Amino acid sequence: MEKKERTTNRREFLKVTLGAFIGGTLFSCSLSDLKNPKTMVKTPIRTNILRPPGAVPEEHFAQKCIRCGRCGEVCPYHCIKYFDVLSGGVFSGTPYIDVMEVPCYLCMKCVHVCPTGSLVPCAKEEVRMGVAVINRQVCVTWQQNKTGLMCKTCFNVCPFSGIAIKIDHDFRPYIVEENCTGCGICAYSCIADQYPDNNGQKAIRIEPIKWKKIKEIKLEDIKKS
Amino acid sequence: MKKSAWKRITWWRYAFLAFCFLIIAVNPFLNYHWDINFVQGWFQSIGIGNLWVVSPLEGLESILTAKFFYMPSLVGMVVPVVVALLMGRVFCSWMCPIEFLSVVTDKFLGIFSKKLKYRKDLISLPHKILWFALTTELLLTMVIGYPMFVWWSPPGLVGREIMFYAFYKVITVEVWIVVVVLSLNLFTRRFFCRYFCPLGALLALIGKKRQLVIKYLPDKCINCKVCDTRCPMGIKPSIGESQTVYCWNCAECVDACPTKALKFIWRDDGVIRLKLHNELTTSSTAGKFSSTG
Numbered sequence: 001m002e003k004k005e006r007t008t009n010r011r012e013f014l015k016v017t018l019g020a021f022i023g024g025t026l027f028s029c030s031l032s033d034l035k036n037p038k039t040m041v042k043t044p045i046r047t048n049i050l051r052p053p054g055a056v057p058e059e060h061f062a063q064k065c066i067r068c069g070r071c072g073e074v075c076p077y078h079c080i081k082y083f084d085v086l087s088g089g090v091f092s093g094t095p096y097i098d099v100m101e102v103p104c105y106l107c108m109k110c111v112h113v114c115p116t117g118s119l120v121p122c123a124k125e126e127v128r129m130g131v132a133v134i135n136r137q138v139c140v141t142w143q144q145n146k147t148g149l150m151c152k153t154c155f156n157v158c159p160f161s162g163i164a165i166k167i168d169h170d171f172r173p174y175i176v177e178e179n180c181t182g183c184g185i186c187a188y189s190c191i192a193d194q195y196p197d198n199n200g201q202k203a204i205r206i207e208p209i210k211w212k213k214i215k216e217i218k219l220e221d222i223k224k225s
Numbered sequence: 226m227k228k229s230a231w232k233r234i235t236w237w238r239y240a241f242l243a244f245c246f247l248i249i250a251v252n253p254f255l256n257y258h259w260d261i262n263f264v265q266g267w268f269q270s271i272g273i274g275n276l277w278v279v280s281p282l283e284g285l286e287s288i289l290t291a292k293f294f295y296m297p298s299l300v301g302m303v304v305p306v307v308v309a310l311l312m313g314r315v316f317c318s319w320m321c322p323i324e325f326l327s328v329v330t331d332k333f334l335g336i337f338s339k340k341l342k343y344r345k346d347l348i349s350l351p352h353k354i355l356w357f358a359l360t361t362e363l364l365l366t367m368v369i370g371y372p373m374f375v376w377w378s379p380p381g382l383v384g385r386e387i388m389f390y391a392f393y394k395v396i397t398v399e400v401w402i403v404v405v406v407l408s409l410n411l412f413t414r415r416f417f418c419r420y421f422c423p424l425g426a427l428l429a430l431i432g433k434k435r436q437l438v439i440k441y442l443p444d445k446c447i448n449c450k451v452c453d454t455r456c457p458m459g460i461k462p463s464i465g466e467s468q469t470v471y472c473w474n475c476a477e478c479v480d481a482c483p484t485k486a487l488k489f490i491w492r493d494d495g496v497i498r499l500k501l502h503n504e505l506t507t508s509s510t511a512g513k514f515s516s517t518g
Contacts, residue, residue, distance in 0.1 A: 063372065064291040066284065066286070069384070073256045073388065084389075084398060084399065091371075115279050115298050
């Protein structure tokens, strides 16, 4: 008799624990999020916050990464940063690059130390961290009628200048999206924020995209993300 | 009678703990200020030159959630798994930074009074909770779809906080997990390690048939029960529990025993020999009744 009582108690305890767990999970995310499981955990990746080179697509990245921090420790420019639990939730400890602080100089050291294949070794020109987007309303060269300035900073600093950034017949820069690695050196060194009319806005920003092979990237993907 | 310092295994353990802690504590500063990249990472995955070591539970979680086998991480898991197979939970007692910090806090409290140093365990739960913690951890990881233990594992967090401090001059809120785990030690020594550490549970599971065990010699024992009070894991070597899964081979009891009734041995009737031995004995005794095999 006594034994029976004990088992029912344990069963009740398990029931309550399981119920509390499920209830808590349901409570913590709204109904519309539940329909699509991928949106239950929102990515902290925003504009200009990118994964290191060679990162697998964003939906697999936080699952593969074991937060060992080796990529950040080998980075000679200290450009790789980490989310903490306040800014990233379950993404805490995953690496990112804030190109406005320090851009990635594509030394490709981090991809060779990743132990779980979150960063896949690839060539420099295959890196697709994001894509640069020129804001033509802010760019001083695109507004050369108004500003009277001709700046080629982004073209000069780009590691693939002439391939990823080209200059058109009016000496205005434009991005070839298929070739842009998204390293962010152009966005970092853009001087448009020095121009008084721009209120400190940079003319180039990096939009994150999904990591794909060089030939698979389409403009739609970039616009979607 | 007290053994001289270099003969006591516990002192070697403390030295090794400090050495392992120094590696992960000094290395981020070396990386940051002098660009010495020979060693990277901490105990979730540490890279020494070209040798990769990946913690088994973190690697397992990564595989479970990503559903993808990545060869380098599997190869990196070989070293800790082999160590655990041979020696059980020696990572926990001889390398883990949490254990180092626990020992330091224990010694620090011991300065004030002996009562604090050899305090009693206020809460003692059944050791089987360890397996519950491991399964819950893995299930939760698979339900949510993101590896859980990788971002709140206390041994990993110690390394990460040091690295964060060296690189970004910040200490994140996760440091409170480490503080809570350490302050739980005030109630029960190694409370988290005993009952709730999934990594320890996995290592214990791997090391179930380990070769290095603490052997209990009943004919030398004088029933003083010193070993029971000293064992930080709350198991009782005096009734032969030192060979169970829950023992983490820290050798506190070996040093505490006044009559040397406990000692480290490489199990001479190891896995292979045990089988042979069993076969021989069973065939010799069973041979009278049947002649199979």
